[in-house]
Amino acid sequence: xxxSAETTQKVLHGLMKAESEMDVWFLSGGTNLGVMRMLGxxxxxxxxxxxxxxxxxxxxxxxxxxLMSATKLEEAGQGKSVNLDNNHSHFFLIDNGSHEFLAxxxxxxxxxxxxxxxxxxxxxxxxxxxxxxxxxxxxxIEGGVGSIGQMHAVSQQGMAILSLKxxxxxxxxxxxxxxxxxxxxxxDARYISWxxxxxxxxxxxxxxxxxx
Numbered sequence: 527x528x529x530s531a532e533t534t535q536k537v538l539h540g541l542m543k544a545e546s547e548m549d550v551w552f553l554s555g556g557t558n559l560g561v562m563r564m565l566g567x568x569x570x571x572x573x574x575x576x577x578x579x580x581x582x583x584x585x586x587x588x589x590x591x592x593l594m595s596a597t598k599l600e601e602a603g604q605g606k607s608v609n610l611d612n613n614h615s616h617f618f619l620i621d622n623g624s625h626e627f628l629a630x631x632x633x634x635x636x637x638x639x640x641x642x643x644x645x646x647x648x649x650x651x652x653x654x655x656x657x658x659x660x661x662x663x664x665x666x667i668e669g670g671v672g673s674i675g676q677m678h679a680v681s682q683q684g685m686a687i688l689s690l691k692x693x694x695x696x697x698x699x700x701x702x703x704x705x706x707x708x709x710x711x712x713x714d715a716r717y718i719s720w721x722x723x724x725x726x727x728x729x730x731x732x733x734x735x736x737x738x
């Protein structure tokens with residue numbers, strides 16, 4: 527994970543500002559690595575009451591069998607052996623028999639959809655009588671191959687994707703794909719080499735399951 531301090535500050539301040547204005551719930555992988563750790567730090571400093579739910583696989587955490595009480599969970603979050611971020615407000619640990627990192631993704635996606643649907647049912651109509659649609663967004667900040675898989679999974683559930691192009695790696699890759707698919711004549715798209723365009727177009731077709 528390699529974001530500049532300036533970019534990190536802008537992204538995290540923007541997210542916390544959104545929370546204060548729109549009563550946002552945040553979900554992340556819950557560990558003290560990369561953007562998950564930085565999101566936890568931002569919550570602790572800027573919005574300590576914001577719901578930040580960490581969702582990860584129980585079996586992927588070293589010493590998971592010790593996490594049987596709130597005290598143990600807090601201690602584990604602060605230690606080096608168990609990579610939970612103690613600046614998250616809640617944890618949703620998936621015990622599906624797996625010890626693999628990211629094995630929780632199908633459950634996390636289903637959980638996000640279920641919460642969104644429940645909140646949407648409870649949403650009150652606007653004064654105009656129209657139903658207010660609760661935003662349902664997955665944000666990609668930098669990330670790796672696992673992030674691309676997660677973006678694909680949530681897109682199949684109808685969740686909007688916000689890929690922060692300029693933060694690097696997976697986010698930039700998805701940003702290029704979006705430019706090639708939806709705005710191939712934009713100024714940014716012109717800076718993608720023809721070789722890269724050919725490769726990324728093939729990957730784009732695989733990602734969106736369609737061929738022009």
